[in-house]
Amino acid sequence: MPISSPLHEHSHTHTSSVVEDEINQFAALAAQWWDPKGPMAPLHAMNPLRTSWVFKRLPSALFSQAAPPSLLDIGCGAGIACERFASLGFNTLGVDASQEGIKAAQTHLERYPLPPHAAPLHYICSTAEALLEEGRQFDVISALEVIEHVRDPQEFLSTLVSLTKPGGYIAISTMDRSIRSFLMAKLGAEYLLRLLPIGTHDWKKFIRPAELDQMARRAGLRLLDLKGLSYRPPQWYESHDTSVNYIALFHKP
Numbered sequence: 001m002p003i004s005s006p007l008h009e010h011s012h013t014h015t016s017s018v019v020e021d022e023i024n025q026f027a028a029l030a031a032q033w034w035d036p037k038g039p040m041a042p043l044h045a046m047n048p049l050r051t052s053w054v055f056k057r058l059p060s061a062l063f064s065q066a067a068p069p070s071l072l073d074i075g076c077g078a079g080i081a082c083e084r085f086a087s088l089g090f091n092t093l094g095v096d097a098s099q100e101g102i103k104a105a106q107t108h109l110e111r112y113p114l115p116p117h118a119a120p121l122h123y124i125c126s127t128a129e130a131l132l133e134e135g136r137q138f139d140v141i142s143a144l145e146v147i148e149h150v151r152d153p154q155e156f157l158s159t160l161v162s163l164t165k166p167g168g169y170i171a172i173s174t175m176d177r178s179i180r181s182f183l184m185a186k187l188g189a190e191y192l193l194r195l196l197p198i199g200t201h202d203w204k205k206f207i208r209p210a211e212l213d214q215m216a217r218r219a220g221l222r223l224l225d226l227k228g229l230s231y232r233p234p235q236w237y238e239s240h241d242t243s244v245n246y247i248a249l250f251h252k253p
Contacts, residue, residue, distance in 0.1 A: 030100035033078035034108050042231075043080055043145070049229060049236045050144055050247060051084040054171040057225055057249050062139060063089055068119040069139040072163060074128055075146035079105030079121075086114055086121035090140065094123045095131065128159045137163060142171045144247075147212075148205045157219040164252045170221060173229065173247035177206035180243040209242050221250035 032038035062069045068091045073082045076094035078101050086092040096102050102125040114121060141160050150156040160170050175181050182203050207215075213223050227238050229245040 030078055030098065030104040033080070033101070033104050040078075040080070045231075045234075046229060046236045046245070047080050047084060049238065050173055051081055051088065053227070053238060053247055054140070054142060054249065055085075055088045058140065058169060067091065071140040071142060072131070072136075072138040073142045073144070074160070075143060075149070076105065076123070077101045079108060079123060081142060081144055082121055082123070083109070083114060085142065086118045089119050091119045092121045093138070094121070095126050095128070096123075097125065097127050099125050128156070128163060132159060132162055137165045138168065139165055140169045140171070144171070144173045146174075147172055148174050148202070148207060153207060154215050154218065157215050157221075161219045161221060161252055166252060168252050169224075170216075170250045170252065171247065172212065172250070173245065174212065175206045175245055176243050177203065177208050178243040181206055181245075184244055209246055209248070212248060216248075216250050221252055224249045224251050 029039050033040050035041075036044040058069075068089050071085050071090035071092045073079075073085060073092060073094045074096075076082050076096045077098070079094050082092050082094035082105065094102075094105055096105075102123050105123045109121065109123075141164055143156075143160060147153050147156060157170075164170055209226055213226070216223060226242065226246060226248040228241040228243070229236055229247055230239040230241050231237075231245075
């Protein structure tokens with residue numbers, strides 16, 4: 001039951017890496033995004049694992065400052081990861097180029113306010129390029145199930161690096177371009193089990209873990225950890241099997 005959520009980005013060279021079809025496809029799902037039994041069910045199931053994985057691997061010094069660490073969740077969709085990150089103590093900004101996604105995120109937050117201990121959470125309909133032009137930088141950036149939807153993954157990574165404070169962190173989860181991911185994510189999830197709308201994934205755009213590491217190095221990042229995210233009903237768990245879903249944490253020196 002692999003899943004991928006959208007992205008909608010621009011790179012700082014002004015060659016947009018937004019893929020309009022991707023935005024439209026995920027915008028169409030905005031109304032059902034928060035339904036844990038709807039088309040985003042696998043994302044709901046995987047969310048606690050992904051967000052906790054990132055949180056646990058960051059140095060505790062980040063949280064001992066006077067203010068909570070800033071986190072940008074890029075390609076945030078309707079905010080499933082954002083709400084969890086804010087609850088974990090990150091001053092969170094959710095950014096997506098889909099107006100419908102952001103509207104669904106804001107509506108959910110108004111309807112179901114976060115617990116009193118949560119850090120601030122804001123949403124804007126924007127792009128990485130626009131944030132860069134504003135000179136914004138963050139302690140942590142999360143791009144979960146996003147990089148396989150952009151036009152140029154290398155360019156996208158470089159944009160994220162520019163948006164990260166020196167000494168900051170970038171978390172990326174995506175899917176391996178393997179036979180298993182083709183069988184499970186493409187044929188299984190979309191065609192056989194109908195867990196996801198047909199066309200959710202373009203298997204050719206999946207990224208092998210070694211390729212992601214190479215791209216990150218070229219962008220000036222250092223890999224801290226990389227693990228598989230595996231599914232055994234009814235839950236997701238961390239594993240050494242990176243052949244379908246995996247997550248990585250990088251450090252900007």
